[in-house]
Each structure stands twice: as C-alpha cells, then as structure tokens.
Amino acid sequence: MKLSETHEQIRDTTRRFAHAVIRPVAEALDREERFPAEIYKQMGELGLFGITVPEAFGGAGLDVTAYALVMEELSRGYASVADQCGLLELVGTLLSVHGSDDQRAKYMEPLLRAELRPAYCITESDAGTDVSGIRTTATRTVDGWELSGAKLWIHNAPVADLAFVLARTDPSAGKRGMSIFIVDCHSAGVSKGPKEHKMGQRASQVGELHFDRVKLPHDALLGKEGRGFHIMMSVLDKGRVGIAALAVGIAQAGLEAALEYAQTRKQFGAHIAEFQGVQWMLADMAKDIQAARLLVRDAAERLEAGDRASIACSMAKCFAGDTAVKHSANAVQIFGGSGYIRGYEVERLYRDAKITQIYEGTNQIQRTIIARELIANGASL
Numbered sequence: 583m584k585l586s587e588t589h590e591q592i593r594d595t596t597r598r599f600a601h602a603v604i605r606p607v608a609e610a611l612d613r614e615e616r617f618p619a620e621i622y623k624q625m626g627e628l629g630l631f632g633i634t635v636p637e638a639f640g641g642a643g644l645d646v647t648a649y650a651l652v653m654e655e656l657s658r659g660y661a662s663v664a665d666q667c668g669l670l671e672l673v674g675t676l677l678s679v680h681g682s683d684d685q686r687a688k689y690m691e692p693l694l695r696a697e698l699r700p701a702y703c704i705t706e707s708d709a710g711t712d713v714s715g716i717r718t719t720a721t722r723t724v725d726g727w728e729l730s731g732a733k734l735w736i737h738n739a740p741v742a743d744l745a746f747v748l749a750r751t752d753p754s755a756g757k758r759g760m761s762i763f764i765v766d767c768h769s770a771g772v773s774k775g776p777k778e779h780k781m782g783q784r785a786s787q788v789g790e791l792h793f794d795r796v797k798l799p800h801d802a803l804l805g806k807e808g809r810g811f812h813i814m815m816s817v818l819d820k821g822r823v824g825i826a827a828l829a830v831g832i833a834q835a836g837l838e839a840a841l842e843y844a845q846t847r848k849q850f851g852a853h854i855a856e857f858q859g860v861q862w863m864l865a866d867m868a869k870d871i872q873a874a875r876l877l878v879r880d881a882a883e884r885l886e887a888g889d890r891a892s893i894a895c896s897m898a899k900c901f902a903g904d905t906a907v908k909h910s911a912n913a914v915q916i917f918g919g920s921g922y923i924r925g926y927e928v929e930r931l932y933r934d935a936k937i938t939q940i941y942e943g944t945n946q947i948q949r950t951i952i953a954r955e956l957i958a959n960g961a962s963l
Contacts, residue, residue: 583879585651592633592644593651599628600659608660611785612930615777617741618663618785625663626696630656631670634820635678640691646820646882650827654875657831658838661934662785664831668824669737672817673700673746676762680805680813685764689744701742701767703733703791704814711947713748713811714756718793720749720763727798729763729771732790739789740777742767747793748810760810763802771796782933819881819891821942822899826878829899829906829938830871836906836913836931837867843917860916867909874902893955893963900948903938910935 585593604621611618625631633649635641642648649671656664670693677690692698709715718731729749733739745765752759765772775790805813841864844855854860881894913928914921921928939945 583876583883585647588644589648589651592648593655595628596630596652596655597658599624599630600655600663604656604659604663608662609925609927609930611660611662613784613924615779615784615787617787618660618666621663622666622699623696625667626694630667631696632674632690632694633667633671635671635674635690635694639674639678639686640694641674641678646823646886647879649820650823650878650882653824653827654831654834654878657828658835660785661828661832662783664828665737665783665786668821668828669700669702670694671824672702672821675817675820676746676804676813679816680762682801684801685804689764693744698743699738699741701736701738701745701791703736703739703745703747705735706731706733711944713760713814716748716750716760718747718749719753720751720761720798722751723797725797726800727763727802729765729793729796729798732792734775734790735778735788736791737786737788739774739791740787742774742791745772745791746804747791748814751807751810755808757811758808761807762804762810762813763798764804765793765796765798765802767791769796780937782930782936818943819885819895822895822948823878823881823885825938825942826874826881826895826898826902829902829935830874830878832906832931832935832938833867833871833874833902833909836910836928836935837864837871839927839931840864840867840913840916854916863912863916867912870905870909874898874905877901890959890963893952896943896948896951896955899938899942900945900952903935903945906935906938907932 629642632641633644633652637643653664656667677686720727720729745767747763747765750759751761771794773792778788844860847854877898881898884894885891910932914932917928920926
C-alpha cells in the first residue's frame with residue numbers, strides 16, 4: 583500500500599517530533615508516572631490532535647490512514663503520548679459528528695489546542711466490556727440534569743478538565759436509555775479518585791471520577807437523548823484502528839532496539855546478530871510487524887470508505903496487539919539480562935505492550951467479533 587505525499591509528510595513530521603521530543607524523556611515520564619504536560623502542549627501547537635476532525639471545526643481534515651500513521655509514529659516515541667492523540671481523536675469525532683454548533687464553538691478549539699484535557703467515561707465496576715451494566719444516572723430537572731454515579735479506570739481522570747460521560751437517562755430502556763453528557767470536571771459534586779499505578783504506559787494517567795448529584799444545564803447533553811450507547815459505539819472502530827497503530831509503534835521500537843543491540847553485542851567472539859537463532863527472531867519480528875501495519879492500513883482505508891470496516895478493525899487491533907506483546911518480549915530476550923532491567927527501553931516496551939490486548943475491547947472480544955462477521959457474511963473479505 584503506497585502512501586500519498588500528504589501521508590508521507592505527516593508520518594515524517596510526526597516521526598521527527600517523536601524522536602527529538604518524546605523519546606528522550608520517555609524513561610523519565612515512565613519512572614515518575616508523570617502526565618506529559620509540555621509534550622501535550624506542543625502536540626496541540628503542531629496540529630497532532632483531531633487528525634480527522636474537519637478543518638471547519640479546527641481539525642486537520644485528514645483521513646483515518648493519516649491518523650493511524652500519527653499514532654504509530656508517536657508510539658515509537660512513547661505509547662503514553664500516543665494515547666493522548668487517540669483520546670483527542672475520539673472526543674473530537676464525537677463533537678464534530680454529534681455536537682451542536684454551540685458545543686463545538688465552546689469546546690473544540692480548546693481541546694485541539696491542548697488547553698483542555700478530556701476524559702472519555704464509560705467503564706464502571708460492573709460495566710467494562712458489557713456496557714449494559716452501567717449504573718451512572720442522569721435525571722431531568724427543571725434547570726437541566728442531575729448526574730450521579732462513578733466511573734473507574736478512566737484515561738486522564740486525574741488531570742481531566744472535561745468529561746464525556748455515558749449515563750442512564752431511562753433505566754427501563756436498556757441500551758436505548760443511555761445518553762452522553764459533557765461535564766466540567768471542576769464543577770461542584772465532581773471528585774477524582776487516586777491515580778492508579780499501572781504496569782505500563784505509566785505516564786498515561788488513569789483513575790476514578792465520581793459524580794455526586796452534579797447539576798448540568800440542558801445543553802450538556804451531547805446528541806440526542808437515548809442515543810448515547812450508539813454514539814459511543816460509533817467511534818469504537820476508529821479507536822481500534824488507533825490502538826492497533828499504537829501497538830505497531832511499540833513493536834517497531836522494539837525491533838529497532840533489538841536490531842541495534844544485536845549488531846553491537848558480542849558473545850563468543852562474534853556479534854549476536856551473526857547467530858542464526860537471533861536472526862530468526864529478528865526476521866519473525868520484522869514480518870509480523872509489517873503484516874500488522876498492513877492490516878492497520880487496510881482497516882483505516884475501509885473505515886474511511888465505509889466498507890464493512892468492523893471486521894477489518896477487529897483483525898487489525900487483535901493481530902497488532904498480539905504482535906506487540908510477542909515481539910516486545912522477543913526484544914527483551916535478545917537483550918538478555920539487560921532487557922529485564924528497569925531503564926532499558928525494551929523493558930518499558932514490554933510493559934507498555936500488554937494493555938493493547940485489553941483496552942478498546944479485549945482481543946478475545948475481537949476474535950468473537952471476527953467470528954460472528956464470518957458466520958453472518960461468509961469468508962470473503
């Protein structure tokens with residue numbers, strides 16, 4: 583799949599930024615579990631947020647392939663930073679497609695310029711993969727809405743200014759009784775739980791958000807009442823493409839580190855790159871990473887065209903996540919004992935990779951989606 587000149591330009595621009603700005607501080611960000619505030623601001627200035635958001639709304643107005651390229655290149659620098667791009671892409675898409683003119687005017691520019699930090703709030707203690715378990719409620723009042731409930735494992739919760747919250751507005755209507763609300767995280771009744779200490783992607787902060795009878799105006803509702811579940815689900819395929827590209831970036835960084843090390847590390851009087859066992863590991867890494875990258879680009883093109891994209895997005899996310907975990911482990915193996923020591927890049931990459939098999943739908947769920955699509959529509963892709 584040959585990239586266009588525009589795609590090559592945005593890939594190269596992002597690659598230079600990741601190499602010069604992100605990668606030198608990745609180890610420190612991971613060690614300190616620190617939100618990358620300075621990098622976040624620079625990404626906004628560089629236009630790396632809202633890649634597919636129309637230019638009329640302040641975005642770059644590019645396609646899903648461009649978004650995937652940005653995610654991969656940022657992740658080669660540090661996946662926690664790429665996560666911020668992915669989050670802004672999702673909330674930017676929600677606003678551009680479902681927001682009112684007033685909501686877009688109020689929120690879009692500050693979000694894309696990195697002046698506001700968003701949180702995307704679905705998960706609860708009884709509602710992870712099964713969204714039907716959501717208990718957070720929004721009740722109509724004379725002045726608008728009253729929001730009560732709690733969300734956990736929410737990306738950016740400890741630092742969020744703005745939350746996009748899925749809540750029940752009609753408890754008797756199942757998935758048709760959910761709506762999305764835009765919530766100022768500094769409002770009375772909103773509180774934040776402690777920051778979780780994660781295995782990997784540690785600079786991408788995660789925590790709880792609690793809503794205790796939070797008063798919301800009428801225009802806090804995003805889109806139509808009762809359509810929240812469908813609106814949230816509408817961005818899942820794009821989210822899966824983004825995570826798949828992020829996983830490719832992790833795996834690619836691992837390959838590059840392992841290849842460089844194998845060509846400099848000597849054992850038994852020879853560079854370990856001369857050993858067949860190491861050569862085969864490097865070869866497997868390269869071919870699987872390229873296969874994952876092509877799956878991502880195929881999914882991106884299908885999603886952009888509206889052409890039976892869900893199965894392609896699930897395939898890309900599942901395969902790329904498995905590839906990142908498998909081959910970041912192989913990178914550690916090539917480094918030997920050094921790869922198991924904190925402070926070496928491959929040790930961090932191994933930890934960062936694992937979540938790609940879990941978030942945006944576990945890889946078991948992706949396999950179920952793929953199988954159901956095959957059963958319903960046949961094996962022709």
